[in-house]
Amino acid sequence: MANKPSIPKGTRDFLPEQSLKRQFIFDTARKVFQQFGYVPIETPAMENLDTLLGKYGEEGDKLIYKILNNGDFLAKASEEKLANKDSQSIAFEISDRALRYDLTVPFARFVVQNQNELSFPFKRYQIQPVWRADRPQKGRYREFYQCDVDVIGSNSLLSEAELLCIIDEVFTNLGLSDVRIRINNRKILSGIAASAGMSEHFQSMTVAIDKLDKIGVDGVKEEMLRNGLPEAGVKKVLNLIKLKGEVTATLKMLAGAVVGSEEAYKGIDEVKVVLKALPEAVREKVELDLTLARGLNYYTGAIIEVGHDDFPSSICGGGRYDDLTGIFGLKDMSGVGVSFGADRIYDLMEEKGLFPETLKASSQVLFVNFGKDEVMSAIHLAADLRTEGISAEVYPDEAKMKKQMKYANDKGVRFVVIIGEEEFKLKKATVKDMLSGDQDSLDQKELISFINDKLS
């Protein structure tokens, strides 16, 4: 193979520094989820094709990666379809499995399949990659991680409040305490639609509102009118969802405007209960945003979305769904969950320089290799340092000093320890602090306490 090798479009290799930073995000999220009693699950990358098909709309179906059956996959395929080169229907004859497209449908499948081994309400998190045959572009990949956290099997609004606390805690721990957490409720939107005489257009209304950030109020209005929504209703809706300001007052105004809509009252009450169950510090950060619609049809109550002023798209979002497992035959399982967009969070943190400096350091101490005798001291001292929890490595080759120092520098090593011929004889070591540039000569037996001191 003469050409330089490559990877499929839309996929990425992660270099060490990137991997460490990604791991930092996952570890931070994981720790918070566990603090709140959420437990991890994993599902296979491959699902049966019929588990996934029809769950993401027609467009979604096209973006699912199908896996070619192994062995003589054409044996049973229709000759006529093959002759017609009917790719779309042949696909289902030669592929039984597919790569998961999100974590939500596999989670619903998991709950139904494993229901007898779970105790409900079941609080799970799941951090795994998903695959979509989308057109790659900046910030959009064909393989990316989702980081989902859900409660299923309870319709308590305390779960919504808990998820808002989790969101606040995760982002605060990532250094992003200034995210904007916005909530809304589909029942309010549905009540608004009803009070504007647009109940039958609800889906088309929410799809349009969902685009507000991108196309502006005029764009949304235009889209609604184009789709045949009555002008008076459109005006009323756009006026209502504009309501902003202090939450209690806003809800009161809203309640006055949607008189008679039980659905809206219910939504308003839900928002109140959720807010009441939040600790003061979190409540202060949560905004009510009636323009928040989220296109996804399966949401039935709360809608949550997290954004940041310095980032164009949302970095976390979700909501309440009353019947997700119904598609797999298990009814009456209400759930609520949010998904953290790990790749976007990564990009935002990178842009704002929020990753801890220490992440870069692959090891704290490097011992220079001066030859086969001297290196034996280094090996033993490195082992001693590790016992103390200090990461340490010995340069494997007896290379030029300059090369070894460059290696230490590239890897972000904090201390370089030199045991040359002289030091070896005297049981000494020269320690160079790469941060301060200081160089110290000390007895080998003082090394651990010396480095421990410097690190603390």
Place this chain on the structure above:
Amino acid sequence: MANKPSIPKGTRDFLPEQSLKRQFIFDTARKVFQQFGYVPIETPAMENLDTLLGKYGEEGDKLIYKILNNGDFLAKASEEKLANKDSQSIAFEISDRALRYDLTVPFARFVVQNQNELSFPFKRYQIQPVWRADRPQKGRYREFYQCDVDVIGSNSLLSEAELLCIIDEVFTNLGLSDVRIRINNRKILSGIAASAGMSEHFQSMTVAIDKLDKIGVDGVKEEMLRNGLPEAGVKKVLNLIKLKGEVTATLKMLAGAVVGSEEAYKGIDEVKVVLKALPEAVREKVELDLTLARGLNYYTGAIIEVGHDDFPSSICGGGRYDDLTGIFGLKDMSGVGVSFGADRIYDLMEEKGLFPETLKASSQVLFVNFGKDEVMSAIHLAADLRTEGISAEVYPDEAKMKKQMKYANDKGVRFVVIIGEEEFKLKKATVKDMLSGDQDSLDQKELISFINDKLS
């Protein structure tokens, strides 16, 4: 969908307890790797099909999962092959990508592709799933994790020693300090072959020896003879590889028996250097086993394999390869690495009950939900506990006490906190220690220190 949903044969869902245990293995390994200055990388699940093809032998190629091209994949496919239902060659016309089959080939591809951004010697670890369309059977899955650690870009034997230390440290930290670490060297085997006049049969000889554990000495002998290896040579080889006992003495005997084979001497020297570079505690555990061959053709020096007396197959293995990146056009990159079989290690640890009991506990404290007033105290106290690093959750529904206690029990929660009507009024809490069965009544403000005391 009326049928209960399922997942593809050979794949698995992981329930929370299993996921936590798996995570424990990965975290333990990761921590050790980092202590030795190894850094993580990640590669995409999908590689270009031509990156993988031809790297795993003819059998391996058949086990690679190919991904169907999206869109009108049949458009460019040969009509003749379609008419003939020639699955094997059509596969390459309708699939450009495949799921990775191991981490070694993607690593070689990664090193070549990213060589300008890496500093060598490059010490990486990688913990990711791989996929093989193998026939599923006990302990063999179609999706499983590999956990690889390699040094590339140096031929120093200190790296072999370092990997042996890592192996010892990982298994000790997992509670498996009694693993058997066996080493050998392909150069010794090659020298043995030469001294027995069987150099031309080297590959066939190592493949046979590799089966020693399974088919015994007689079986190996039979296979060699059946493959046309000269009887005198076979006898000599089988006699030599039997050599066992104290390493230095064994190597001396061996040196006497392979007089004149430079290759064997080189291998013997390598083993000596590796052993010398090991701390006493690790050296004591390492056995020289001349019957260790490992079938894989790309090994050129040290061979390492780790087993356990209570487990039928190896749980970790690897070796030195002098030209892995050559297949992608980058010559002279010697490397050495081992792969930990996470799924097998899991099975062994499960069998021996080695996972820490505390892993099960999804949260340490559960607050019973007694209604909308009482639960507000619970929410605030739970938040306070989390600030102290104690995981705590509030049962979301106002369910029957029995149901809430069962939930706590199923989840392995250590403390159940009850704030009923009476406790709420008096700012008290009743704490039940699920481990001891003790029940205490205390002031709410004492809760944190009470639980901290019990936990420490």
